[in-house]
Amino acid sequence: MxxxxxxxxxxxxxxxxxxxxxxxxxxKRTDDMTGFVVLPRRWIVERTFAWLTHSRRPARDYETLPASSEAMIRWSMVTRMSRRLARPRAVGRR
Structure with a gap:
């Protein structure tokens, strides 16, 4: 999804x-919302963009080919996931 x-x-x-x-x-936002309202699932997208811009290369638009840009995004996410997997787990967590 x-x-x-x-x-x-x-x-x-x-x-x-x-x-x-x-x-x-x-x-979507409903018409009766005024001011700032957190939309459902919107934070997932914003969080992912924050993770990507944490890496220096995807934070700037240096790439001229979409394939190069895709490779940098994949590299950024692989780095993030490998750091997460290498982190020691707390006792009792699975």
């Missing part, structure tokens, strides 16, 4: 279902 901002409503939902065989769920 994928989540997207309300700006991506329209044919993208059908395209994801047909071409990628994925479900795209649009996270």
């Amino acid at each position: 994928l989540w997207a901002d309300g700006g991506y409503t329209g044919s993208l939902v059908d395209w994801c279902r047909q071409k990628l065989a994925l479900t795209l769920q649009i996270v």
Whole structure:
């Protein structure tokens, strides 16, 4: 399942279902919300972007090819996950 901002409503939902065989769920604000309100699932996207920009290279748009940019994003996430897996676990946690 994928989540997207309300700006991506329209044919993208059908395209994801047909071409990628994925479900795209649009996270929308309701009209009665005023001011800043945390939207459901929005924090997951924001947190992931924060993780990516923590690495210096993906924080800037140095890449000219999409494949190079994808490789840098993968490298950043592999680094993050390997650090997480190498971290000693607390007693009693699984």
